[in-house]
Amino acid sequence: MSLAEIQLDAQAALPLYRQLYRQIRERILRGGLSAGDRLPATRDLAQQLELNRATVSSAYALLEEEGLIRGHVGRGSFVADPIDRHSANPPGTSAVSGGFVPQTGFVSQNAGSPGSAEISFATSRPRSGLFPLDQFRLSCEEVLATEIAHTVLQLGSPLGYAPLRQYLLEDAEEHQIGRANDDILITNGCQQAMDLLARAVLAPEDTVLVEEPIYPGLKSALAQAQVRLVSVPVGEQGVTAEDFSRLMESERPRMAVLTPSFQNPTGATIPLDARRAMLEAAARAGVLLVENDLYSALRYRGDAVPAFKSLRGADDVVLLGSFSKVAFPGLRVGWVIAPRPLIRRLAEIKQATDLHTDQLSQAVLLRFAESGRLAAHLRSVRKAGLAQLEAAIDGCSRFLPAGSRFTKPDGGLNLWVRLPAPLDAGALLAAAQSRGVNYLPARYFAVNRLDESAFRLSFGGLTPLEIERGLQLLGEVFEEELARGARPGAAEMETAMV
Amino acid sequence: MSLAEIQLDAQAALPLYRQLYRQIRERILRGGLSAGDRLPATRDLAQQLELNRATVSSAYALLEEEGLIRGHVGRGSFVADPIDRHSANPPGTSAVSGGFVPQTGFVSQNAGSPGSAEISFATSRPRSGLFPLDQFRLSCEEVLATEIAHTVLQLGSPLGYAPLRQYLLEDAEEHQIGRANDDILITNGCQQAMDLLARAVLAPEDTVLVEEPIYPGLKSALAQAQVRLVSVPVGEQGVTAEDFSRLMESERPRMAVLTPSFQNPTGATIPLDARRAMLEAAARAGVLLVENDLYSALRYRGDAVPAFKSLRGADDVVLLGSFSKVAFPGLRVGWVIAPRPLIRRLAEIKQATDLHTDQLSQAVLLRFAESGRLAAHLRSVRKAGLAQLEAAIDGCSRFLPAGSRFTKPDGGLNLWVRLPAPLDAGALLAAAQSRGVNYLPARYFAVNRLDESAFRLSFGGLTPLEIERGLQLLGEVFEEELARGARPGAAEMETAMV
Numbered sequence: 001m002s003l004a005e006i007q008l009d010a011q012a013a014l015p016l017y018r019q020l021y022r023q024i025r026e027r028i029l030r031g032g033l034s035a036g037d038r039l040p041a042t043r044d045l046a047q048q049l050e051l052n053r054a055t056v057s058s059a060y061a062l063l064e065e066e067g068l069i070r071g072h073v074g075r076g077s078f079v080a081d082p083i084d085r086h087s088a089n090p091p092g093t094s095a096v097s098g099g100f101v102p103q104t105g106f107v108s109q110n111a112g113s114p115g116s117a118e119i120s121f122a123t124s125r126p127r128s129g130l131f132p133l134d135q136f137r138l139s140c141e142e143v144l145a146t147e148i149a150h151t152v153l154q155l156g157s158p159l160g161y162a163p164l165r166q167y168l169l170e171d172a173e174e175h176q177i178g179r180a181n182d183d184i185l186i187t188n189g190c191q192q193a194m195d196l197l198a199r200a201v202l203a204p205e206d207t208v209l210v211e212e213p214i215y216p217g218l219k220s221a222l223a224q225a226q227v228r229l230v231s232v233p234v235g236e237q238g239v240t241a242e243d244f245s246r247l248m249e250s251e252r253p254r255m256a257v258l259t260p261s262f263q264n265p266t267g268a269t270i271p272l273d274a275r276r277a278m279l280e281a282a283a284r285a286g287v288l289l290v291e292n293d294l295y296s297a298l299r300y301r302g303d304a305v306p307a308f309k310s311l312r313g314a315d316d317v318v319l320l321g322s323f324s325k326v327a328f329p330g331l332r333v334g335w336v337i338a339p340r341p342l343i344r345r346l347a348e349i350k351q352a353t354d355l356h357t358d359q360l361s362q363a364v365l366l367r368f369a370e371s372g373r374l375a376a377h378l379r380s381v382r383k384a385g386l387a388q389l390e391a392a393i394d395g396c397s398r399f400l401p402a403g404s405r406f407t408k409p410d411g412g413l414n415l416w417v418r419l420p421a422p423l424d425a426g427a428l429l430a431a432a433q434s435r436g437v438n439y440l441p442a443r444y445f446a447v448n449r450l451d452e453s454a455f456r457l458s459f460g461g462l463t464p465l466e467i468e469r470g471l472q473l474l475g476e477v478f479e480e481e482l483a484r485g486a487r488p489g490a491a492e493m494e495t496a497m498v
Numbered sequence: 499m500s501l502a503e504i505q506l507d508a509q510a511a512l513p514l515y516r517q518l519y520r521q522i523r524e525r526i527l528r529g530g531l532s533a534g535d536r537l538p539a540t541r542d543l544a545q546q547l548e549l550n551r552a553t554v555s556s557a558y559a560l561l562e563e564e565g566l567i568r569g570h571v572g573r574g575s576f577v578a579d580p581i582d583r584h585s586a587n588p589p590g591t592s593a594v595s596g597g598f599v600p601q602t603g604f605v606s607q608n609a610g611s612p613g614s615a616e617i618s619f620a621t622s623r624p625r626s627g628l629f630p631l632d633q634f635r636l637s638c639e640e641v642l643a644t645e646i647a648h649t650v651l652q653l654g655s656p657l658g659y660a661p662l663r664q665y666l667l668e669d670a671e672e673h674q675i676g677r678a679n680d681d682i683l684i685t686n687g688c689q690q691a692m693d694l695l696a697r698a699v700l701a702p703e704d705t706v707l708v709e710e711p712i713y714p715g716l717k718s719a720l721a722q723a724q725v726r727l728v729s730v731p732v733g734e735q736g737v738t739a740e741d742f743s744r745l746m747e748s749e750r751p752r753m754a755v756l757t758p759s760f761q762n763p764t765g766a767t768i769p770l771d772a773r774r775a776m777l778e779a780a781a782r783a784g785v786l787l788v789e790n791d792l793y794s795a796l797r798y799r800g801d802a803v804p805a806f807k808s809l810r811g812a813d814d815v816v817l818l819g820s821f822s823k824v825a826f827p828g829l830r831v832g833w834v835i836a837p838r839p840l841i842r843r844l845a846e847i848k849q850a851t852d853l854h855t856d857q858l859s860q861a862v863l864l865r866f867a868e869s870g871r872l873a874a875h876l877r878s879v880r881k882a883g884l885a886q887l888e889a890a891i892d893g894c895s896r897f898l899p900a901g902s903r904f905t906k907p908d909g910g911l912n913l914w915v916r917l918p919a920p921l922d923a924g925a926l927l928a929a930a931q932s933r934g935v936n937y938l939p940a941r942y943f944a945v946n947r948l949d950e951s952a953f954r955l956s957f958g959g960l961t962p963l964e965i966e967r968g969l970q971l972l973g974e975v976f977e978e979e980l981a982r983g984a985r986p987g988a989a990e991m992e993t994a995m996v
Contacts, residue, residue: 013672022868025661029644029865062664067649080645128648136651137642144635146527147578150626151565153634153826163523166560174511188686192852199722220850224697328651330857352718354690358856359828367527370520 003027003040006049016051017058024059028068028079039069039077118436119470124264124413124458125329130384132377136328139367143360152363158351159343160186160335161362167370168321172337176310177319183343185350186357188332190294191217193320194257196346196353197290197336198225201255209247209256209287211239213416213445213454215264218257218292227254231447234263236407238270241277248285255288260308262295262412265445265456269409272305279311290318297326297378299411300386309337318342323365325413326378331361385411391464392457392471399475401482406457413460418453422485423478425455431481437473501525501538504547514549515556522557526566526577537567537575616934617968622762622911622956623827628882630875634826637865641858650861656849657841658684658833659860665868666819670835674808675817681841683848684855686830688792689715691818692755694844694851695788695834696723699753707745707754707785709737711914711943711952713762716755716790725752729945732761734905736768739775746783753786758806760793760910763943763954767907770803777809788816795824795876797909798884807835816840821863823911824876829859883909889962890955890969897973899980904955911958916951920983921976923953929979933971 008019027033039045042060046053060077063069071077143152152161159165165184172178187193194217202208204226210218212231222229230251232243238260248256258278260270270278282289291308309319322334336346350356368374392415396406403420419425426441442454459467506517525531537543540558544551558575561567569575641650650659657663663682670676685691692715700706702724708716710729720727728749730741736758746754756776758768768776780787789806807817820832834844848854866872890913894904901918917923924939940952957965 014668018668026868029640029646031643035645067645123653125653128652131648131651133642133647133651136647137639140638140642141635142527144631144638145529147533147565148527149631149634150629151828153629153631153828154626155621155623155827170512170516188852188856191850195851217850217853224847224850329653330649330651332852332854332856349722352689352715352722353693353851354686354830355715356830358686358830358859360862361856361858364858370524 003045004048008049008051017055017062020049020051020055020059021062024063025068028063033079035079037079039079041076119438119462119466119473121437121439121457121459121462121470123461124325124456125461126325126327126381126413127384127388127461127463129463130377130381131328132373132380135373135377136364136368139364139371139373142371143363143367148363152359156356156359156362158185158347158356160184160357161359161366164333164362164366165335167366168335169337172319175307177307178337179315179339181315181339182337183340185336185338185343185346186362187334187336187350188354188357189324189334190292190320190322191221191334192332192350192353193334193336194218194221194290194292195224196349197255197318198222198227199349200342200345201288202227203254206254207251209244209251209253210447211258211263212447212449213265213442213451213456214447215259215292216444219447222257229447231449233449234266234268236268237274238263238266238268239274239278241274241281244278245281248281248287252285253287255290256282257290257292258308259292259294260296261293261305262298262409262414264295264412265414265440266416267407267409267412267414268416269305269411275305275308276311279308279313279317283313283316288316288318289314290320292320294320294322294325295412298381298385298413300382300389302410315339323369323374326381327365327368327374331365333357333361333365382411385460387464388459388462388467391467392459395468395471396457399471401475401478404478413458415457415459417455417457418451419455419478420482421453423481424452426452428477428481429455431477432474435473435477437470437477439474501543502546506547506549515553515560518547518549518553518557519560522561523566526561531577533577535577537577539574617936617960617964617971619935619937619955619957619960619968621959622823622954623959624823624825624879624911625882625886625959625961627961628875628879629826630871630878633871633875634862634866637862637869637871640869641861641865646861650857654854654857654860656683656845656854658682658855659857659864662831662860662864663833665864666833667835670817673805675805676835677813677837679813679837680835681838683834683836683841683844684860685832685834685848686852686855687822687832688790688818688820689719689832690830690848690851691832691834692716692719692788692790693722694847695753695816696720696725697847698840698843699786700725701752704753705749705751707742707749707751708945709756709761710945710947711763711940711949711954712945713757713790714942717945720755727945729947731947732764732766734766735772736761736764736766737772737776739772739779742776743779746779746785750783751785753788754780755788755790756806757790757792758794759791759803760796760907760912762793762910763912763938764914765905765907765910765912766914767803767909773803773806774809777806777811777815781811781814786814786816787812788818790818792818792820792823793910796879796883796911798880798887800908813837821867821872824879825863825866825872829863831855831859831863880909883958885962886957886960886965889965890957893966893969894955897969899973899976902976911956913955913957915953915955916949917953917976918980919951921979922950924950926975926979927953929975930972933975935968935971935975937972 006023008016042053042056046056064071068080069077070080164186169178169184198221202225206227207230208222208227209230209232211234230247230253232239232247260275262269293307308314309317316339318336318338320336393408396417401420404417406415406417426443429441439455439457442451504521506514540551540554544554562569566578567575568578662684667676667682696719700723704725705728706720706725707728707730709732728745728751730737730745758773760767791805806812807815814837816834816836818834891906894915899918902915904913904915924941927939937953937955940949
């Protein structure tokens with residue numbers, strides 16, 4: 001146990017607890033302490049180092065907040081084990097201070113705070129346990145082992161890292177997505193792509209057609225552009241061609257943004273025929289169609305539906321893609337494929353915004369993709385995803401109250417659940433959290449219409465067992481509420497049972 | 499020579515030259531081909547693979563554009579050697595398609611295109627040859643070897659990677675920069691910090707005080723906010739307190755943005771007394787002061803001048819910092835230190851803009867810094883920087899025409915040069931480029947006032963020998979122009995000789 005060598009300086013500007021935190025952290029990172037190693041009890045270490053016990057506790061608290069150690073009541077603190085940690089304490093919330101819920105596009109003080117939820121259906125993200133760390137390390141090493149490292153670490157282009165752009169353009173051509181007149185811009189994920197598009201194309205008071213319910217990040221990107229949002233409802237089959245065409249004619253929006261495959265939050269996918277009809281309607285009305293193609297690679301069953309951008313007449317469609325949902329969300333690398341003049345305009349704004357996207361991640365993800373490792377990873381993600389999806393659908397059927405309705409997608413990371421009247425998913429969140437289960441109620445996804453009975457069930461970050469257990473707990477919370485309150489009347493029951 | 503195993507498929511969707519490019523590239527990256535290895539002549543490889551010779555040439559052209567191979571007339575093509583490549587063909591321009599000049603905040607079709615300039619004074623960037631690649635690799639490995647990798651690769655916080663924020667806050671405290679009420683936000687470099695600030699604080703038609711000449715990236719960030727720019731001249735001692743205070747009173751701008759140490763493009767530094775007076779003037783006028791502290795760590799001689807943010811009465815000052823100038827510009831990691839409420843607001847906008855900054859680079863840079871490698875790197879950069887700076891000042895004295903004036907900073911990456919009348923630095927750029935030397939003339943840095951005689955001399959990316967040679971060539975170009983044109987009159991000569 002290497003804590004014997006710790007040297008603290010009471011005269012230093014840095015408080016003692018931070019000095020201690022830093023030195024223990026250093027030992028864990030350098031490998032002097034390994035997963036499972038037990039740390040001394042705070043009392044013992046305090047005595048040994050002649051410190052106040054609170055100083056040691058504070059240092060341990062910082063280490064635990066960072067996920068480097070875990071405390072077990074009565075047993076002491078241990079250097080954390082990755083597996084342990086990442087099933088119980090969802091990353092992406094653990095390192096977050098101030099209660100941010102990264103993937104949801106808003107600041108929340110109660111959702112997703114560490115410790116409050118053991119099983120979190122709140123974040124649309126892949127499962128950390130599936131990250132192929134060895135393959136990722138290898139990709140890093142290969143990038144940094146060659147002279148390419150010099151280029152990667154030096155200033156780059158606003159358009160993106162040239163070899164990655166080329167790879168993605170070729171991939172788009174192979175999938176009949178890229179056109180001769182198209183170009184590509186690398187962005188910090190899809191979120192930045194939407195922000196840049198809003199800045200390039202939209203003026204205040206413009207009308208933009210979006211889906212209802214909507215991904216909150218999209219809503220916040222558009223909110224900054226001060227546009228008017230008109231929403232089109234998303235059903236089991238996504239947005240219908242009828243609704244969409246009607247709004248194209250009546251509203252003549254400047255832009256329409258659709259997530260045709262496994263939409264977030266509903267999971268719904270628009271069928272091919274409807275896509276064709278919608279493309280025509282957008283073209284007739286002269287509306288710029290933006291296709292958010294974030295989830296289509298996460299199909300676990302059934303046949304692929306071609307992207308809008310791959311259809312005849314889709315020359316002007318803007319396609320947004322990203323590595324974040326299929327690989328590593330912490331690496332912010334996405335892209336826009338669109339006609340060249342728009343890409344040039346977006347690149348100018350991108351340059352004024354942040355010069356260019358981080359090149360280390362661009363180069364490593366390129367290596368990960370072109371080496372075939374991404375394809376292998378996708379196969380394993382799809383296999384695991386099918387089990388997760390089935391656990392989610394099965395769990396909803398088994399545990400949610402009679403009359404609950406939910407989408408049954410063939411892929412993606414989310415289901416959309418509507419509870420029977422009079423249940424209010426928002427009002428019930430606190431009760432669910434007190435049982436250790438978290439989700440995001442419909443209010444985070446509403447544009448113009450709020451269905452209080454609904455919530456998003458993000459199953460992507462959880463194991464099938466966690467999904468099952470989480471839904472069982474949710475079912476108990478909802479059933480108890482039904483038992484407590486007045487049962488809905490017969491008429492309502494009838495509707496709800498459909 | 500492993501090119502024997504190349505397998506191409508004439509029926510594939512991917513053109514043959516791209517298949518060939520990919521396969522050779524793969525061999526270079528995997529180490530099957532090493533630096534210095536000679537590629538077969540295009541004619542021979544075409545014959546061997548039964549290809550059109552143009553197909554092979556196209557594949558080689560792609561590899562050369564990417565910097566993986568180098569062609570030597572009459573000798574054939576060779577797998578590139580890092581040293582070779584990065585002294586002759588400045589990175590940051592080499593990987594750029596479409597003639598982007600990354601660091602200058604605009605799209606240029608003639609400046610900095612690869613091949614047109616052997617010695618480029620056009621980009622304010624550090625020298626790739628100084629990058630401590632081994633130390634960087636080690637930092638990557640250490641991050642990815644621990645369970646921290648799971649957290650790094652998963653979704654993060656809009657505020658930034660918590661351990662990096664903590665490290666930077668402690669560092670700021672140690673330098674008396676952070677206040678009890680301050681917080682920190684990690685951004686994609688300083689460029690994004692300015693963009694977020696503009697979006698958080700400024701409304702169209704607001705007045706913003708900036709330096710003249712200005713860093714173009716700052717101008718483009720503010721241009722997007724549609725504000726009115728009022729400029730204050732930068733002399734040898736930076737902005738003077740008199741000019742600044744007068745404009746604070748007369749213009750009452752919403753915000754003032756200063757780069758007090760080694761300003762880009764001039765290299766000028768504001769003395770301590772002037773900083774104190776300016777801070778008071780800003781406070782009196784109720785103006786938000788933004789301190790762009792990008793270059794202060796690059797001091798090669800003389801005594802440090804305390805940051806505005808470290809002075810008494812600077813509680814509300816917003817400080818922008820970054821790793822990009824002192825370490826690896828291709829990694830986009832910067833930060834804002836400011837009072838907590840402003841940081842919260844910036845984080846909300848950041849989240850709507852791109853969720854969060856790339857976590858791989860944040861974690862690796864943290865590791866690089868906390869392991870002491872950054873400090874060691876800074877020592878070597880400062881030592882090399884002094885030699886570069888002296889070569890630049892010495893070269894200007896020796897080679898530029900009599901009457902030329904230039905700043906003589908103690909650090910940073912740039913000098914500002916004014917040529918004697920009637921020389922026009924913009925008009926002479928083409929002649930300089932035809933000699934293989936590149937720079938950016940004053941028009942790129944002008945706000946309200948253009949001095950046609952001036953240009954920025956960015957010496958940071960070059961060796962002392964390259965700096966000397968480049969200035970010698972520039973001197974010849976300028977002297978020839980003076981010899982060709984009418985000599986300035988006696989009165990002008992007198993002024994110019996001062």
